[in-house]
Amino acid sequence: MQRNTIQIKGQSFGDDSLQIIAGPCTIENLDSLLSIASSLSEIGIKCLRGGAYKLRTSVHSFRGLGDIAIDYLQEAGQRFNMITVSEITEVAKVDYMAERIDVLLVGTRNMQNYPLLDRLGKFSNPIILKRGMAATITEWLQAAEYIVEAGNSNVILCERGIRTFEDATRNTLDISAVPVIKATSSFPIIVDPSHSTGKRELVKSMSFAAIAGGANGVMIETNHFPDQSLCDARQTVAINEFASFIAPLKSIWSIVNSA
Numbered sequence: 001m002q003r004n005t006i007q008i009k010g011q012s013f014g015d016d017s018l019q020i021i022a023g024p025c026t027i028e029n030l031d032s033l034l035s036i037a038s039s040l041s042e043i044g045i046k047c048l049r050g051g052a053y054k055l056r057t058s059v060h061s062f063r064g065l066g067d068i069a070i071d072y073l074q075e076a077g078q079r080f081n082m083i084t085v086s087e088i089t090e091v092a093k094v095d096y097m098a099e100r101i102d103v104l105l106v107g108t109r110n111m112q113n114y115p116l117l118d119r120l121g122k123f124s125n126p127i128i129l130k131r132g133m134a135a136t137i138t139e140w141l142q143a144a145e146y147i148v149e150a151g152n153s154n155v156i157l158c159e160r161g162i163r164t165f166e167d168a169t170r171n172t173l174d175i176s177a178v179p180v181i182k183a184t185s186s187f188p189i190i191v192d193p194s195h196s197t198g199k200r201e202l203v204k205s206m207s208f209a210a211i212a213g214g215a216n217g218v219m220i221e222t223n224h225f226p227d228q229s230l231c232d233a234r235q236t237v238a239i240n241e242f243a244s245f246i247a248p249l250k251s252i253w254s255i256v257n258s259a
């Protein structure tokens with residue numbers, strides 16, 4: 001099926017290009033974010049991610065800097081001419097974020113937050129809709145329809161792993177969701193090998209698998225000093241190591257997309 005192509009700041013999400021979104025799980029301060037953005041931009045990354053409002057399973061975990069982190073991300077995006085991506089967690093923050101951030105991300109915990117999806121439909125910012133950790137593909141597509149029905153067709157799906165009995169990885173990455181989505185819908189689809197595996201040593205191979213499976217892109221948590229990350233350190237990849245993913249990802253993408 002023909003993919004919707006979503007244009008943003010000269011980049012497109014859809015079938016005609018590979019998109020790689022990278023950056024820290026959570027924005028920790030302006031200096032570190034600018035330094036990450038600078039390094040990512042030097043290796044050709046055009047999309048910068050970073051969380052401001054973190055929905056943590058434990059209330060005792062770091063929950064992000066809040067609004068100020070959105071301002072930091074906006075500044076980093078402007079300085080390095082990058083597309084910014086950050087998680088929207090509640091209706092009350094939509095206006096604030098939509099004005100400052102290019103792409104709003106709906107995390108796994110909010111996939112079925114229908115008031116939030118309805119509100120996002122009133123904006124034109126592209127929305128990355130992550131798969132709920134216990135959602136079927138049908139439920140996920142139905143959630144996407146909420147955003148489209150409310151007026152915003154710029155929806156990108158993101159497979160980020162689902163809950164299964166397997167505990168060797170944080171979640172079970174459902175790569176088969178990629179070709180299923182491509183066959184049954186027109187939404188672009190990307191894969192998050194970071195949250196799906198929870199282990200940095202698996203991120204490279206699963207990002208290759210994602211693109212081999214036909215995904216339009218990947219979103220990868222990266223930092224200069226991954227072990228020191230305040231959130232999701234275990235799955236965060238060092239930027240210098242991440243740099244080695246890019247050429248093979250592009251090669252895999254060319255093979256798949258010329259077939």
Ligand code: PEP
Binds near residue numbers: 051108
């Ligand atoms: C994220 O990508 O920042 C995130 C919170 O991921 P998930 O919702 O998949 O856990």
Ligand code: MN
Binds near residue numbers: 025026195221232
């Ligand atoms: Mn994370």
